[in-house]
Amino acid sequence: MxxxxxxxxxxxxxxxxxxxxxxxxxxxxxxxxxxxxxxxxxxxxxxxxxxxxxxxxxxxxxxxxxxxxxxxxxxxxxxxxxxxxxxxxxxxxxxxxxxxxxxxxxxxxxxxxxxxxxxxxxxxxxxxxxxxxxxxxxxxxxxxxxxxxxxxxxxxxxxxxxxxxxxxxxxxxxxxxxxxxxxxxxxxxxxxxxxxxxxxxxxxxxxxxxxxxxxxxxxxxxxxxxxxxxxxxxxxxxxxxxxxxxxxxRDESPDSGKQILAWLDKQPKESVLFVTHGSGGTLTSEQLTELAWGLELSQQRFILVVRKPSDCASAAFFNAGSETEDPETYLPDGFIKRTSQVGLVVSSWAPQMAVVSHPSTGAFLSHCGWNSTLECVKHGVPMIAWPMYAEQRMNATILSDEVGVAVKMPVVGDGGDTVVVGRKEIERVVRVVFEGGEGRKMRTRVNELKASGGVTLxxxxxxxxxxxxxxxxxxxxxxxxxxx
CATH class of the missing domain: 3.40.50.2000 (Glycogen Phosphorylase B;)
Structure with missing residues (x-):
């Protein structure tokens, strides 16, 4: 026996x-x-x-x-x-x-x-x-x-x-x-x-x-x-x-977001800005309009994950992944068509790990949730910090001022209130990350932490x-x- x-x-x-x-x-x-x-x-x-x-x-x-x-x-x-x-x-x-x-x-x-x-x-x-x-x-x-x-x-x-x-x-x-x-x-x-x-x-x-x-x-x-x-x-x-x-x-199934990944496969290395505000984050209608215009003015390749605007920054927290409405109904008229050669607009959800880890992804405009932050560091992707709610402002400050892997979008006014960031400022920050010396410095630092994160695990x-x-x-x- x-x-x-x-x-x-x-x-x-x-x-x-x-x-x-x-x-x-x-x-x-x-x-x-x-x-x-x-x-x-x-x-x-x-x-x-x-x-x-x-x-x-x-x-x-x-x-x-x-x-x-x-x-x-x-x-x-x-x-x-x-x-x-x-x-x-x-x-x-x-x-x-x-x-x-x-x-x-x-x-x-x-x-x-x-x-x-x-x-x-x-x-x-x-x-x-x-x-x-x-x-x-x-x-x-x-x-x-x-x-x-x-x-x-x-x-x-x-x-x-x-x-x-x-x-x-x-x-x-x-x-x-x-x-x-x-x-x-x-x-x-x-x-x-x-x-x-x-x-x-x-x-x-x-x-x-x-x-x-x-x-x-x-x-x-x-x-x-x-x-x-x-x-x-x-x-x-x-x-x-x-x-x-x-x-x-862990990396998502290759069946997740096939069209998104197929589009990424056609883009040059580290050329695409991935834009999403987390599983629950939403922008106001005015801010979403300015973001779209800023991306268009920057002439940078991008993937924009967009959901219906709301005055509540965490409006999608309890229904993450369920949005199905056509993004054209709340983006500037003609935006999707005008940017079709350089951008991809996705409704509500994208396979984030698969996008962040893709060789064509060069930066992440992130809400600075801690999960997303660690995913970026793990794959050596610098960030544009756009905090929304909870502890995200604190994360953004740590990442930009202490760790050196992000540049903050000025979404916080002098009195601490959330303010609307204009299209020209959005254009400027995007260009800083992809074209300037500050962006190269961030990329070097995040790749150092990528190696360190692999060793520690x-x-x-x-x-x-x-x-x-x-x-x-x-x-x-x-x-x-x-x-x-």
């Missing part, structure tokens, strides 16, 4: 709604499976999945990654149309977690060694405490934002924030200073529900057994050094922080080893966890 092999150690994951939250957690789950011999239960909140999210999860299957749908919940009495997308996200996540204990009890796997969540699923802490399962937080944005988030509870209680607002510039212990209006936009109004929810979640980061962050030493040396050595973070006390980035979406690299140490500790946890 043969000896039955021991089951692979089991870890669970849960991300809050939205493709930008799900992607890095799913990539971490896959890395645990393929490189460290784990099995994973990847729990999915089923309220309002976007087409982009559904397509991504359905196309990235592995026999040891088990997708588990949480029960659909009725939130009709809790959410309303006048809520911001962020508040809706937090409420949906909070309510979905209520079913967690029964869901975990029904999973036919070995005992659970750990639970990995994103920052907006902190309700898991209580559920897993009852089950004696250690919970790790995966902070999917920058280490600089992680440092600010750990410092915010002190600001809220000790800096008289409610009366005078955030200090300007903001001085997070051990980190580069940053203008108050470049911080995550949720913190600009301390009375808002957005701020209250954000403070609620970041105040609970210290409850984690450890914190993964999607970054690495060469990209953010100052912030990571502060998190490890600065007296404030040692006294909080901050859980161990593990830089494990850059984790990005390879065996013996710092990010690989950071994850390996945690994975090995989970494998040794034979006496704890949820027996299932």
């Amino acid at each position: 043969g000896i039955e092999s021991a089951p692979k150690p089991h870890v669970a994951f849960l991300a809050s709604p939205g493709i930008g939250h799900i992607t890095p957690l799913f990539e971490l789950a896959t890395r645990l499976v393929t490189q460290h011999n784990f099995q994973v239960s990847f729990l999915v909140i089923t309220n309002g999945p976007t087409p982009a999210q559904t397509k991504y999860l359905n196309s990235n299957s592995h026999p040891d990654v088990h997708i588990v749908d949480l029960p659909l919940i009725d939130v009709s009495g809790l959410v309303s149309n006048d809520m911001t997308p962020f508040v809706r996200l937090c409420i949906i996540a909070e309510e979905s977690i209520r079913s967690l204990r029964s869901v975990l009890s029904g999973i036919d796997r070995p005992k659970l060694r750990a639970f990995v969540i994103d920052i907006f699923c902190t309700g898991v802490f209580e559920a897993c405490k009852e089950l004696s399962v250690p919970v790790y937080s995966f902070f999917t944005s920058s280490a600089a934002l992680l440092a600010f988030s750990l410092y915010l509870p002190v600001l809220d209680t000790e800096v008289n924030y409610g009366s005078v607002g955030l200090p300007d510039p903001m001085e997070v212990p051990g980190c580069h200073s940053i203008r108050a209006w470049d911080l995550i936009d949720i913190t600009h109004d301390f009375k808002s529900d957005d701020y209250k929810w954000f403070l609620h979640h970041v105040s609970r980061l210290t409850m984690a057994t450890g914190i993964f962050v999607n970054s690495w030493e060469d990209l953010e040396p100052v912030a990571l050094r502060a998190l490890k050595h600065e007296t404030y973070f040692l006294n909080v006390p901050t859980p161990p922080v593990y830089p494990i980035g850059p984790l990005t979406k 390879s065996r013996d690299g710092s990010s690989y080893e950071a994850l390996a140490r945690v994975a090995d500790s989970w494998k040794m946890e034979n006496g704890t966890g949820l027996g299932l």
Whole structure:
């Protein structure tokens, strides 16, 4: 009789709604499976999945990654149309977690060694405490934002924030200073529900057994050094922080966006500007018009991913990938025809990884979401930073002022308000990236980080080893966890 092999150690994951939250957690789950011999239960909140999210999860299957749908919940009495997308996200996540204990009890796997969540699923802490399962937080944005988030509870209680607002510039212990209006936009109004929810979640980061962050030493040396050595973070006390980035979406299927890639194949090397504002970002009608004219005036080759204009910058967050309306209805008259020799206009969605990694792509006009940022760095593509919402202004400042891989589009006015960028300024910035010495300098720097990012994820690299140490500790946890 043969000896039955021991089951692979089991870890669970849960991300809050939205493709930008799900992607890095799913990539971490896959890395645990393929490189460290784990099995994973990847729990999915089923309220309002976007087409982009559904397509991504359905196309990235592995026999040891088990997708588990949480029960659909009725939130009709809790959410309303006048809520911001962020508040809706937090409420949906909070309510979905209520079913967690029964869901975990029904999973036919070995005992659970750990639970990995994103920052907006902190309700898991209580559920897993009852089950004696250690919970790790995966902070999917920058280490600089992680440092600010750990410092915010002190600001809220000790800096008289409610009366005078955030200090300007903001001085997070051990980190580069940053203008108050470049911080995550949720913190600009301390009375808002957005701020209250954000403070609620970041105040609970210290409850984690450890914190993964999607970054690495060469990209953010100052912030990571502060998190490890600065007296404030040692006294909080901050859980161990593990830089494990850059984790990005794997290359998409060659069947995704065939026409787009076929068009790119015909363009010269590093000649195309890829223009998109993320999975949820939208421009106003006036700004979209100016962007189109700016691209036309620049005479630069481009791919423009466009969606219906809105006065809300995050209007497409909950329906990413579902837009089907003809772009001609909201672009300048004749724009598509006039630029047909140099440009390609795409409605709503393009296979971003495939475009960014294509040899013909020379720069990315990006909203500066952290996932998109890491994808650009991974493939050596410099950026034009056009932040929209959330922490994107902060990312844009880091990328341009500290890292040196982006030039900022002046979308932020002197008082911190979002302003309309005119066509001539857009033309100028595009030319800077493709024709000037600043653009060449950015390209050199981003290629240095591309090489560094590859090394850190390879065996013996710092990010690989950071994850390996945690994975090995989970494998040794034979006496704890949820027996299932």
